[in-house]
Amino acid sequence: MxxxxxxxxxxxxxxxxxxxxxxxxxxxxxxxxxxxxxxxxxxxxxxxxxxxxxxxxxxxxxxxxxTGHSPRAEPSNVGQPIPITSPFRPIPIVGIAQLGAEGYWTALSPSEGHINFPTQDKDAYALRLRGDSMSPAIRSGWVAIIEPNGDLVPGEYVYIKLHGVHDEGESMVKELLRADDYEVSLMSVNDAFGRRSIPWEQIQHCYPVGAIVPPSKIVQ
Structure with a gap:
């Protein structure tokens, strides 16, 4: 190495x-x-x-x-039964994000349902999407699975929330073009909305989107 x-x-x-x-x-x-x-x-x-x-x-x-360091030893499970679990788990729908600009976070109640989805991210959550800037790739009303602990990969979708007063900053889902130490560059699939670059100091968080699922998958 x-x-x-x-x-x-x-x-x-x-x-x-x-x-x-x-x-x-x-x-x-x-x-x-x-x-x-x-x-x-x-x-x-x-x-x-x-x-x-x-x-x-x-x-x-x-x-x-x-310098190389030995990883901490994990406790052995030899002789212990291995539980059989499903990779799917309920991911709560916690709010609404806009697909275009000028969209603001709207918190939803637990009654809005959840999505059964296989993810290894323990902090994953789901958002309902509104707007047409990503059409036809993503339609208004579909659901995004957000994985806060994942890696940002150019060419894939990201969820970005900007700083705002009383936690009401702009909230959107876009395609990631580039992310460096200074800014994040985003693109909409729909040419009418174009590209946008946002400095990191304006961003509250920028998380990978693990999947986009249709509204028919919502479990009430």
Whole structure:
């Protein structure tokens, strides 16, 4: 393993079951930068400055990120019965997001239902979608499965919520074109709505969309 592979392995060990976005904020990185370093689909590496900053924030000895460390041993389940579980679980529909600009978060009650969907993201939730900017790829009324702990991948859909007064910032689903340390570039499928670039300081969160499902899958 070269030094960048070692740093990536140590980064994964440090994150563990924590939310990537929270770790990125603590380490002075953008969530997109951290996702690119962790992703196998990009060639982004963890540089010296960021490695030293992570060591300082976490109270680690200088150079810890550059040295291999054995992962913590997991408790053995030998001799214990393995429960049979379904990969599907109920994902609650918690609000409404706009497909175009000028859309604002609308919270929904639990009676709005849920979606049975297989996801490994323990923090996953669902949103009803409104608007025509992503038509015909995504239709108004369909449901997006949001996976906050997933990686941002260019060419795939993301859910973005902007900062606003009283937590009423603009809320939308778009196709991700690019995400760097400074901004996120988005595109609508419908040419009438065009492209848009948003600086990270205006973004409350930017999460991957794991799936888009039809309204017929809603369980009341």
């Amino acid at each position: 070269d030094i960048y592979q070692i740093r990536k392995a140590n980064l994964i060990q440090l994150i563990g079951s924590q939310r990537k976005g929270a770790c990125a904020t603590r380490w002075g990185m953008s969530p997109a930068h951290l996702s690119q370093i962790l992703s196998d689909k990009t060639e982004k590496n963890l540089g010296d400055d960021v490695a030293r900053r992570i060591e300082q924030v976490e109270g680690l000895q200088r150079g810890w990120m550059d």
